Amino acid sequence: xxxxxxxLGDILARAAQHAWLAGLxxxxxxxxxxxxxxxxxxxxxLRAVLLTTTGLLYTIPSLALxxxxxxxxxxxxxxxINVIIAMTVYTVALxxxxxxxxxxxxxxxxxxxxxxxxxGAFARFRAVDLxxxxxxxxxxLRVAAVxxxxxxxxxxxxxxxxxxxxxxxxxxxxxxxxxxxGIVACLLLALVFDLVIQVASRVLTPWTRAVAA
Amino acid sequence: xxxxEGVTKRYADxxxxxxxxxSLAVDDLTLEAPTGKITVLVGPSGxxxxxxxxxxxxxxxxTSGTISIDGKDTAxxxxxxxxxxxxxxxxxxxxxxxxxVLDNVTTVPRxxxxxxxxxxxxxxxxxxxxxxxxxxxxxxxxxxxxxxxxRVGVARALAADPPxxxxxxxxxxxxxxxxxxxxxxxxxxxxxxxxxxxxxxHDIDEAVKLGDQVAVLxxxxxxxxxxxxxxxxxxxxxxxxxxxxxxxxxxxALSFAAAPELxxxxxxTVRLGARADDVRAVxxxxxxxxxxxxxxxxxxxxxxxxxxxxxxxxxRGGTVASVSGSLxxxxxxxxxxxxGRGVVAGDDGRLVGTIRAAEVIPAIEARRDSTTEExxxx
Numbered sequence: 001x002x003x004x005x006x007x008l009g010d011i012l013a014r015a016a017q018h019a020w021l022a023g024l025x026x027x028x029x030x031x032x033x034x035x036x037x038x039x040x041x042x043x044x045x046l047r048a049v050l051l052t053t054t055g056l057l058y059t060i061p062s063l064a065l066x067x068x069x070x071x072x073x074x075x076x077x078x079x080x081i082n083v084i085i086a087m088t089v090y091t092v093a094l095x096x097x098x099x100x101x102x103x104x105x106x107x108x109x110x111x112x113x114x115x116x117x118x119x120g121a122f123a124r125f126r127a128v129d130l131x132x133x134x135x136x137x138x139x140x141l142r143v144a145a146v147x148x149x150x151x152x153x154x155x156x157x158x159x160x161x162x163x164x165x166x167x168x169x170x171x172x173x174x175x176x177x178x179x180x181x182g183i184v185a186c187l188l189l190a191l192v193f194d195l196v197i198q199v200a201s202r203v204l205t206p207w208t209r210a211v212a213a
Numbered sequence: 214x215x216x217x218e219g220v221t222k223r224y225a226d227x228x229x230x231x232x233x234x235x236s237l238a239v240d241d242l243t244l245e246a247p248t249g250k251i252t253v254l255v256g257p258s259g260x261x262x263x264x265x266x267x268x269x270x271x272x273x274x275x276t277s278g279t280i281s282i283d284g285k286d287t288a289x290x291x292x293x294x295x296x297x298x299x300x301x302x303x304x305x306x307x308x309x310x311x312x313x314v315l316d317n318v319t320t321v322p323r324x325x326x327x328x329x330x331x332x333x334x335x336x337x338x339x340x341x342x343x344x345x346x347x348x349x350x351x352x353x354x355x356x357x358x359x360x361x362x363x364r365v366g367v368a369r370a371l372a373a374d375p376p377x378x379x380x381x382x383x384x385x386x387x388x389x390x391x392x393x394x395x396x397x398x399x400x401x402x403x404x405x406x407x408x409x410x411x412x413x414x415h416d417i418d419e420a421v422k423l424g425d426q427v428a429v430l431x432x433x434x435x436x437x438x439x440x441x442x443x444x445x446x447x448x449x450x451x452x453x454x455x456x457x458x459x460x461x462x463x464x465x466a467l468s469f470a471a472a473p474e475l476x477x478x479x480x481x482t483v484r485l486g487a488r489a490d491d492v493r494a495v496x497x498x499x500x501x502x503x504x505x506x507x508x509x510x511x512x513x514x515x516x517x518x519x520x521x522x523x524x525x526x527x528x529r530g531g532t533v534a535s536v537s538g539s540l541x542x543x544x545x546x547x548x549x550x551x552x553g554r555g556v557v558a559g560d561d562g563r564l565v566g567t568i569r570a571a572e573v574i575p576a577i578e579a580r581r582d583s584t585t586e587e588x589x590x591x
Contacts, residue, residue: 210356
């Protein structure tokens with residue numbers, strides 16, 4: 001506990017870095033996954049291709065991706081952009097299927113009514129399908145958030161500063177307290193992410209709490 | 214007026230080969246749904262009635278033939294514009310679960326660019342008009358019963374005041390009591406609004422009740438008969454239509470025969486609280502009980518009254534016919550009455566008199582004679 005208090009400044013700085021490395025890709029991944037999921041939901045053939053490809057992306061080990069990206073992108077190995085891009089890839093991999101499922105889950109008669117009322121494809125997506133898919137997408141986003149927080153810590157192996165540093169450093173120095181601090185900090189960060197997503201989802205979906213009067 | 218001219222819809226076979234041998238959903242349909250009237254499409258599943266309906270707002274494209282609304286070929290119109298000008302009501306209502314009742318109803322006006330305040334004011338008016346409590350406007354669809362959701366569906370379809378309405382089994386998913394309420398209110402609304410309505414149902418009773426004209430379709434999308442409900446019941450063109458129209462059609466046809474002027478018998482009455490002696494003094498085994506406005510409450514068996522007439526003693530089985538009602542209602546009142554005397558009330562609900570089944574029959578006979586002559590004269 002004293003160790004944690006003595007190093008509070010360092011812990012918070014690394015936590016902020018960790019939140020950035022895990023959080024920004026979450027937003028970027030969502031922005032990319034929504035149009036991909038929309039395409040997958042509209043075209044059954046495209047769905048198979050897209051979901052298989054994105055599913056495969058998730059199986060690439062993170063360390064390999066962190067090391068493979070710099071030569072591919074022409075970035076420096078220590079640049080945190082590599083981590084951002086790698087985490088975005090994982091987020092897209094997780095969310096494309098969720099978005100597609102969420103958009104397809106809209107009730108048939110609701111969709112039919114929307115078409116019959118003269119909504120064009122895009123307007124219907126924005127005004128009807130997407131808002132109705134929010135609960136499903138939020139659930140997927142929560143999984144991706146936890147997964148991102150966890151995977152980002154691996155980046156300490158390539159020297160990117162974040163909470164994972166306490167795990168590698170504590171292990172190297174045979175100092176379990178430091179490892180525990182790293183683990184607890186990661187957990188807390190994941191909880192904060194989860195909470196933010198849940199609150200956002202609640203704000204966006206007041207109708208899901210409307211129960212039969 | 215909606216006009217179908219030689220409309221055919223052929224679906225490709227499962228093999229995907231469109232060699233003209235695919236299955237026919239609608240076969241060379243020519244039909245007119247007159248302006249301001251309800252045209253009902255009815256038939257067994259597979260008769261193409263829903264396909265026919267959905268070709269009007271181009272949710273399904275016909276293989277051949279043309280569909281026009283007020284002389285304009287629908288294929289030549291912008292599809293979104295066409296749809297926004299047609300009210301559409303479906304089974305299970307298809308409301309947007311994430312929007313309040315009010316926002317559901319304002320959907321089409323908002324799509325058409327009406328400002329929010331005007332659209333909402335109009336929506337509130339419609340919500341009341343379809344028989345919903347204005348307090349419901351802020352609720353979400355999940356908070357409403359099936360019948361209420363269906364009313365919202367109707368209000369939403371009417372919001373932009375479209376001249377044409379398409380209704381696809383709108384009342385099929387609610388229980389029979391609510392269905393009858395919705396049907397009656399729908400008829401009342403239509404009498405005020407006079408929309409051109411194409412209505413799909415598989416229920417022949419609903420078809421003859423609601424339709425100004427009824428189109429019976431057979432499997433494969435062939436029009437079997439297009440006629441007024443009365444004509445359909447009285448004169449089915451073939452065995453298929455006769456079978457589909459169903460039993461009791463002789464009796465059911467009486468629904469469309471207005472009750473003629475019949476001489477009614479004055480009925481002695483008692484009020485609630487009348488003493489046993491006064492009830493027995495009437496001299497008949499069953500005595501009619503009315504309220505202070507002379508509205509019939511029910512029959513009471515004189516022998517069952519110990520001290521005075523109470524509500525629990527009233528027999529509830531008898532129906533009440535209206536003087537301006539149908540022969541069917543008149544006959545039913547007589548048949549359902551425990552005394553054998555059918556209760557007839559005026560349009561204000563007050564008792565006018567009673568009539569026996571034997572007195573209704575001659576009126577039915579007289580009507581048959583006149584319609585047969587009409588038929589032979591043609």
